[in-house]
Amino acid sequence: MTLPAKLQEIVDDIASMSREEKLETLIAYAESFPDLPERFKEERSKMEAVPECMTPVFIMAEKDGNGIIFHLDIPPQSPTVRGLASILMNGLNGSSLEEIISVPADFYHPMNLQEAVSQQRINGFIGVLAHMKQVAVRISS
């Protein structure tokens, strides 16, 4: 499988880490999670929050030449989800639609994230990837 270069780099990097380093990396990603740009905030306010225990994840994307740039909004009360989503945002931003939709759902296996976060989180992470692909397709058609 070929991943976008930046995503591959992140995967390789995290794969080589100890459990503690993985957690620290996720925290660093969560803490550097960017605010949603102002221009998306109106659209954001129209979205329904996902009820109950699920963290509301809001995904926007825009074209930048041949590439796609994602903007995500996730509450700071959910640092794990922020950290994981940040991996995707950092790894995929600027990639083409073809590159994005070719990322296999099991690309995360080498990172061995399950030693640091619960399977429930990893499933959520895969859900975010699937959702990002849908948004990328929608803005490209």
Added chain:
Amino acid sequence: MSYAHPEFLVDTEWVANHLKDANVRIIESDEDSLLYAIGHIEGAVQVDWFSTLQHPLRRDFLTKEQFEEVASTLGITNDTTVVFYGDKSNWFAAYALWLFQYYGHNNVKIMNGGRIKWEQEKRPLVKEVPSYAKTTYSAKEADKSIRAFRDDIFKQLEEKKPLVDVRSPKEYSGELTHMPNYPQEGATRAGHIPTAVSIPWAQAVNEADATFKTPEELRALYEGKNIKADGEIIAYCRIGERSSLTWFVLKYLLGYEKVKNYDGSWTEWGNLVDAPIEK
């Protein structure tokens, strides 16, 4: 009217005044376990339902010996007052408290409002992780009177005793086994246990600051659905965390004596062969 056992609840001010109290251990227990690293109450230690409280192999939580080891590492003695707080209206704080009760640590409290209220009041959070000297801790035999297993549910059905489903309305009605795009902890069948009444857990807390509703409001909520003080009640949700909050409310805030939490919950029942389901 006051809560039946107000000693199981403290407010944020009480916690702020007991940060240096050697007889008190404050424990953060979150749904999102990275929150502790980002900032926690000074002196608080962390338990994580996934990496600290679960059995590493089986679908179960810690054994008595493993629990003793955790308590000892957190610097808790058999006499320590343990105060729990957490995110999401204290779900996982209630879960941790339930587990401590299960192994006989009765001197436990919840900080009313949890992280949400503490942050709203702009009280300080720190990053320093404290370390406490290891203690010798001896747990009691598991208190099965607060935990239901699947066989207890079949018995409950046979004896026509009350079940409370605390999940969201759509999980109860069977429209969802999980939320769209979030195939977490799925079950192969959707719906609820026959005869269970639906009282979503969140109705027991105030949305604004995550504190518990008043005794009058709580009584009206549960009695209105025929969940009464003299009943032998079992609460369940999806994995047993939201229902530990309901268990806490019924047992300590309303004073119901016979309440169990079914931690197998829907992820067990909805996958169990030959178990009756209603939609």
